[in-house]
Amino acid sequence: MGCVLGRAAASSSPAASRRKRGKNRASPQPAAAAEAGSPSAAAAPGGDGRPRRRLGGRRAPGPRQGCVPAAAAAEQLAAGWPPWLVAVAGEALRGWAPRRADTFEKLNKIGSGTYSNVYRARDTVSGRIVALKKVRFDNLEPESVKFMAREILILRRLDHPNVIKLEGLVTSRMSCSLYLVFEYMEHDLAGLAASPDVKFTLPQIKCYMQQLLSGLEHCHDNNVLHRDIKGSNLLLDNNGILKIADFGLATFFDPRHKRPMTSRVVTLWYRPPELLLGATDYGVGIDLWSAGCILAELLYGKPIMPGRTEVEQLHKIFKLCGSPSEEYWKKSKLPHATIFKPQQPYKRCIRETFKDFPASALPLVETLLAIDPAERQTATAALHSDFFSTEPYACDPSSLPTYPPSKEMDAKLRDEEARRLRAAAKAKGEAKRTRPRDRSHRAGPAPEANAEIQANLDQRRRMITHANAKSKSEKFPPPHQDGAMGNPLGSCRHMEPMFEHQDASFSTVVPIEKGTSQTWSGPLFDPSALGQSRRKKQTTLDAKAAAYSKQLQKEKGGIRAR
Template sequence: MAEVDLESDQIRLKWIRKEGFFTVPPEHRLGRCRSVKVFEKLNRIGEGTYGIVCRARDTQTDEIVSLKKVRIDKEKDGIPISSLREITLLLRLRHPNIVELKEVVVGNHLESIFLVMGYCEQDLASLLENMPTSFLEAQVKCIMLQVLRGLQYLHRNFIIHRDLKVSNLLMTDKGCVKTADFGLARAYGVPVKPMTPKVVTLWYRAPELLLGTTTQTTSIDMWAVGCILAELLAHKPLLPGTSEIHQIDLIVQLLGTPSENIWLGFSKLPLAGQYSLRKQPYNNLKHKSPWLSEAGLCLLNFLFMYDPKKRATSGDCLESSYFKEKPLSCEPELMPTFPHHRNKRAAPAAAEGQSKRCRP
């Protein structure tokens, strides 16, 4: 299998196919891997940043899990660095609102590696697409508080998710919300090292990323939190840009034109001089959400600060008066249940195609 040597953010990988072991640093050693054959694949439920995900049953324990195949399509040196990062990060994380990596299993071929994850019945993107009405505000608060608790745990452990969006938020049939898909997540330190700005799905991408910053902090996750909160409340995406230029324009239309006065260092961003931003002196967030309380608007404005250093943290959000005013958050157990459309077995013809796609 693979032996991993981690030095800071640099990952050197060597393939060692030996007795079915997956070797990682001693503090996160997995031991002997089981075969993927012990899992009965039930149906395909999605596709993460770096792998196809199936619902499966552990035939030895009867537990239902998510089985994510690691993509190694064009790799010559073993596991892709992105997948290796996801594995090493998830092995460190244990929190009720973070998806759990249970184990790594292997197939018959060198390139067949699967992550066994805790199973959640729904993802929020599918729910938003299929729900006839919006979530109630108490339900939105229940979801967001769980997202924020998981995010606070990540950030306290110096991890940036870098791809927060509704499709990466999963929910169990007991109302527990878990953040998933850590293919783009990175550990960071002080001082912050340069990272590629080509992260975070466009609709949730912070303005500093759109303007080419190479230093990233937890504030990029918090901008995405603001987009998610607004989307859950309105039952539609807040900033559905079609290109990076369009995305910047939508942000300016909503929040006004950024300047050095409100965003220290704005003029020095790599792409700041390449865009001709429209002159928009007003913040239109209140006009966009006229039904939201003053506390709710205050929280959104805090999350949408142009200056990343002034943006709300997860801890700030958890202490926000928005979550302390009526309607109060409902308990997770009281969240509505939905038809488990992800649990449906595929029709025979479709099942054959899905099994081929999930086959080791």
């Protein structure tokens, strides 16, 4: 790769880190520094390990990613970090030393997105298998690099068994790419849930949810919002340990000093109503809503609100969870309230819809899927709910079944292979119909005239469903366009991949047909031309049927003559 790897020059042991975790809670930081991704002045020590001083009774401003002393920058350059990275993200590199990167061997790609690819690789020094996340930058745009630096700072702050651990950085002096090195996890929850051979039991679901909420509790206690909780971002190893991953959309937040943030976060199927209504002042409730969707999805066996557009998603939320109260509309003052406020209120029907859920699960689902984010409480409260304190209890992670490696990409490949086989079978059938007819065999009845038209329409509907169902966070506008960073909030295009499909098993990502490069929100054809197209097709089919009938009569006449 022609790179260098950055590892922490001096790191404490895992046991020591766990002992410190409860003591060193990161305190909130100023708004500007928070959105930039810098640690709190009070919570995070400087690169030399000494705490920062408070000046005049006020908190010293948190460091910006590129704000490092000239001497420290010179040391980083001498260590091998490229100038473009030191200039913008020097704070994120503080205390990390480079290592030769030719000791990494790429094995295969295990994930991809608009801004990054993930590879399985081998560390040839230790023999360990790791995951390399390659982040691409557009012409080394400073804001893109700052956004990446925020992700690094967040990952370096977090230290929990249920949060993915950043082990180092790999960069090249000759290219504009950066590799983040993580421990390798064999599965993700989306891939497992999409596997036809996997069926989760209630103790397993409790085990996974307990780990998810524990990881979120740690993030929120350290003033971090993940902002993209979904199945494909929940990784699992063969020991049953779940880890929250992909902090590309994560940000620091300060509950005491609110500042505007972008509402263009969270994959559509897991996006809370306040974000769909344009909220820019939010907190831990957005992650808890996503966790509630995951819980209901695991119990239900499929996504509970698979919207294809933001309007449809909001409609599904109101139909299931009820529309907001008049009091909520008044106090929230959401930007899109006047546009999306329903004329008639919707009644909440979670208990009726999920009446087959375990009795202990319904109260937790009701809480996490509350329309008012203040009513979702906290991850700590969720961990103390009756769902986890009643039988059957959550199983131990080590007792979970061992599955073959399964990731969301594997599910996509299975879907693509199934489509390929269907297309091949259809092509083979077409070929059979066009071969010269064997006159020695009795001819079958003519096909129904409308059968081919109906097949084509069915295929178009499937294509529309798959395309609109797409829902990946990678398709959002560049995440660094956050409101607090001085850039306009992105236009309202959903991940709109968002909206990936109704048939998706668990995750929001559904592969679309090859050759499609557009996310549709409507028909693939001109409705006004549909009648003309049908008439033309019908005329052609009628002519073929008449010719076929005439040929059949001739053959019968020949048989009688003989």
